Amino acid sequence: MMSEQRLHPAAIIFQFIRSLKDIALGLLPVLLFTLRGETLRYAVAGIVILLLLLLLLAVWRWMRFSYTITGDELHIKQGIFIRKERRISKNRIQSIDLTQSLIHRLFGLTKVQIETAGSDENVDASLAAVVFSEGERVQNELKADYRMNMEEKEDTSKEYPSETTGYGKLALAGATSDNAILIFGLMWLLYSQANQIIPEGTYEQATAWVLSLALQMIVVIVLSSIVIVWGVGVLWTMVKYAKFTITRYERELYMTYGLIEKRQRTIPVHRIQAVIVKENLLRQLFGLCYVYVEVAGGVSNGKMEGSTVHLLPLLTRQRVPAFLETYLPEYSREEPQLKRPPLRSLPYYVWKGLFLVLIAVVVVFYVAPSWIMVPVAALPIFIGWGWLCWRTAGIKADDTFLNLSFRTIGRETITVKQRRLQAFEKRENWLYRRQHLATIDVAILNNTAGRHFTVSALEEIDVTMASAQFSSVPHIHELQKRNKENAPGDIE
Amino acid sequence: MRQSPANHIEKTAISAWRWTAVLFLIIPLILVIGSVVTYIFFSWPWWLIAITALLFVIDLVLSVIVVPMLRWRRWRYEVFEQEIYIQHGILIRSRTIIPMLRVQHVDTKQGPILKRFSLATVTVSTAATTHEIPALSDEEASDLRDRISELARVDEDDV
Numbered sequence: 001m002m003s004e005q006r007l008h009p010a011a012i013i014f015q016f017i018r019s020l021k022d023i024a025l026g027l028l029p030v031l032l033f034t035l036r037g038e039t040l041r042y043a044v045a046g047i048v049i050l051l052l053l054l055l056l057l058a059v060w061r062w063m064r065f066s067y068t069i070t071g072d073e074l075h076i077k078q079g080i081f082i083r084k085e086r087r088i089s090k091n092r093i094q095s096i097d098l099t100q101s102l103i104h105r106l107f108g109l110t111k112v113q114i115e116t117a118g119s120d121e122n123v124d125a126s127l128a129a130v131v132f133s134e135g136e137r138v139q140n141e142l143k144a145d146y147r148m149n150m151e152e153k154e155d156t157s158k159e160y161p162s163e164t165t166g167y168g169k170l171a172l173a174g175a176t177s178d179n180a181i182l183i184f185g186l187m188w189l190l191y192s193q194a195n196q197i198i199p200e201g202t203y204e205q206a207t208a209w210v211l212s213l214a215l216q217m218i219v220v221i222v223l224s225s226i227v228i229v230w231g232v233g234v235l236w237t238m239v240k241y242a243k244f245t246i247t248r249y250e251r252e253l254y255m256t257y258g259l260i261e262k263r264q265r266t267i268p269v270h271r272i273q274a275v276i277v278k279e280n281l282l283r284q285l286f287g288l289c290y291v292y293v294e295v296a297g298g299v300s301n302g303k304m305e306g307s308t309v310h311l312l313p314l315l316t317r318q319r320v321p322a323f324l325e326t327y328l329p330e331y332s333r334e335e336p337q338l339k340r341p342p343l344r345s346l347p348y349y350v351w352k353g354l355f356l357v358l359i360a361v362v363v364v365f366y367v368a369p370s371w372i373m374v375p376v377a378a379l380p381i382f383i384g385w386g387w388l389c390w391r392t393a394g395i396k397a398d399d400t401f402l403n404l405s406f407r408t409i410g411r412e413t414i415t416v417k418q419r420r421l422q423a424f425e426k427r428e429n430w431l432y433r434r435q436h437l438a439t440i441d442v443a444i445l446n447n448t449a450g451r452h453f454t455v456s457a458l459e460e461i462d463v464t465m466a467s468a469q470f471s472s473v474p475h476i477h478e479l480q481k482r483n484k485e486n487a488p489g490d491i492e
Numbered sequence: 493m494r495q496s497p498a499n500h501i502e503k504t505a506i507s508a509w510r511w512t513a514v515l516f517l518i519i520p521l522i523l524v525i526g527s528v529v530t531y532i533f534f535s536w537p538w539w540l541i542a543i544t545a546l547l548f549v550i551d552l553v554l555s556v557i558v559v560p561m562l563r564w565r566r567w568r569y570e571v572f573e574q575e576i577y578i579q580h581g582i583l584i585r586s587r588t589i590i591p592m593l594r595v596q597h598v599d600t601k602q603g604p605i606l607k608r609f610s611l612a613t614v615t616v617s618t619a620a621t622t623h624e625i626p627a628l629s630d631e632e633a634s635d636l637r638d639r640i641s642e643l644a645r646v647d648e649d650d651v
Contacts, residue, residue, distance in 0.1 A: 296619075419591075419593070421591070421594075422590075422591075422594045422618040422619060422620040422621055423588055423589065423590050423591075423594070423618060423620070423621045423623070424588065424589040424590075425586055425587065425588040425589075426493045426586065426587045426588075427581070427584050427585065427586040427587075428584070428585050428586075429583055429584045429585070430583070433585070441586075443618070443620045443621045444620060445618075445619045445620045446620075449620065450618075450619065450620020450621060451620070463493075464493055464494055467493045467589065470589065471493075471575060471589050472572065472573070472574040472575060473572045473574075473575060473577070475495065476493060476494070476495040476497070476570075476577060477493055477494055477495070478494060478495065
């Protein structure tokens with residue numbers, strides 16, 4: 001038993017910042033029109049009053065927020081005008097994570113995020129700021145029942161698999177991230193266009209020598225700033241994922257990482273919906289990838305790190321089966337032997353990319369014919385992209401797993417348990433039907449609206465075999481027409 | 493998924509859809525009126541009227557006459573012990589299997605037009621997706637709803 005507890009006063013700051021962020025967008029246009037001339041004075045006064053009001057509200061809210069741990073439940077009271085009381089019983093709690101932002105760390109505080117079963121945001125709770133020791137106390141107090149997982153953690157007699165990613169690997173991860181690709185692309189574009197940017201005529205004039213020099217300077221500056229941005233990206237990855245440690249306990253995966261912001265993530269294994277191996281083009285070249293999982297439920301107050309959770313920032317593709325074997329034996333699998341779409345489906349993949357470019361070509365042709373080369377130059381890129389997507393697509397189903405692979409930007413290879421699928425859809429248009437092709441679309445649950453995985457224009461037989469694995473009614477997957485009169489399982 | 497589901501939806505659905513389409517004809521109709529008005533008062537070119545009229549006729553033929561027929565023919569459903577099987581889509585035929593285990597709730601709903609034809613739509617929701625079986629007769633819809641919710645009432649899986 002303990003008395004009602006308040007949050008640390010720093011919670012006022014978080015509340016203040018949050019409400020400021022909420023109204024900032026709506027207020028901006030008003031400010032733009034009033035922050036000038038004679039209305040300036042009123043505008044400033046208005047802003048000051050508003051800020052004071054927000055601060056007052058934040059303080060008030062802080063005063064009205066209290067929590068108690070009694071016996072076997074956490075009891076939270078909150079709300080200024082509408083009082084809300086929430087009781088969360090210990091055995092409903094799935095995980096308790098301590099997260100520290102920069103501000104938290106300055107004051108020696110922590111945020112406590114409590115996730116329950118169920119995917120309802122309103123059932124979860126979070127304490128915005130408490131002293132770190134208090135956070136640990138709450139965690140300890142509530143943990144008792146939550147599947148005895150802490151005991152397991154403290155049980156030193158058993159070795160749990162655990163590993164920490166080194167800074168070298170993190171640097172590599174940052175250097176080959178999606179942003180890095182974007183930056184490399186920009187660099188290449190600038191480099192290849194450098195000559196076109198400098199108008200040809202200027203070369204002919206002796207006086208333009210200086211001008212071209214200046215232009216070259218600009219190019220150099222731009223290029224070097226891009227390199228700097230890239231370097232910052234690398235550093236940022238290293239800071240964000242510093243000391244990335246993954247540990248597998250009996251029923252959970254547990255991750256900690258971050259140099260400035262320290263994060264903990266506890267993922268109950270039974271809530272994992274899909275395991276996805278993702279490689280962008282650059283990483284694919286070097287045989288690198290990362291592994292992430294889609295997790296159902298547990299909304300941490302709209303935080304961006306929602307349902308997709310990295311298991312490792314970077315690993316070699318070859319290591320994936322071994323990694324899963326160690327940390328996620330539930331999803332342990334060999335490198336799946338995916339069935340690729342046939343050659344006759346290539347046109348559909350190419351067409352998808354081509355369609356947009358063709359529209360662009362037509363539009364540009366009518367609007368600005370002198371720029372026609374830009375979309376025309378994009379044609380081979382998009383054709384190549386379609387070809388890549390076709391090369392990437394694949395499907396494989398056995399009695400437990402469904403493996404799909406596809407490309408949006410990076411190549412994603414997903415492994416999902418058949419029984420986790422929310423819906424299984426097969427789509428064909430009449431061209432597909434004539435050519436025995438089909439599109440598969442499966443849905444899984446995550447903590448937002450769910451996620452669909454779609455792979456187009458596969459061999460129809462492969463999709464049907466997958467659906468037959470998934471379904472409990474064999475006859476609908478068979479070829480021959482069935483007898484209407486005594487179809488089994490029918491309802492009137 | 494090679495066999496179509498066994499059951500058709502109610503045939504009166506075609507009429508219901510036709511009436512809905514007739515109501516939506518108001519949009520091309522407004523365009524026609526607009527083009528006539530602009531022709532008379534602002535002397536915009538006459539061929540605008542021709543184009544909008546053509547659009548009106550095309551819309552009439554497609555959405556009122558052709559599409560409801562095709563749509564009815566394609567819409568099929570079948571409810572098994574452990575899954576729901578739905579087929580729909582005119583240009584792109586899609587067949588969906590929803591495991592009973594994943595069904596979260598089943599609703600029936602009825603708009604004013606469906607009500608006139610005493611039809612109702614059954615909506616099946618999973619945690620991630622929503623599926624419809626449109627235009628069943630009233631009793632059939634509520635029977636189906638009850639049956640599905642009966643079948644879906646298995647022990648809650650962990651997630």
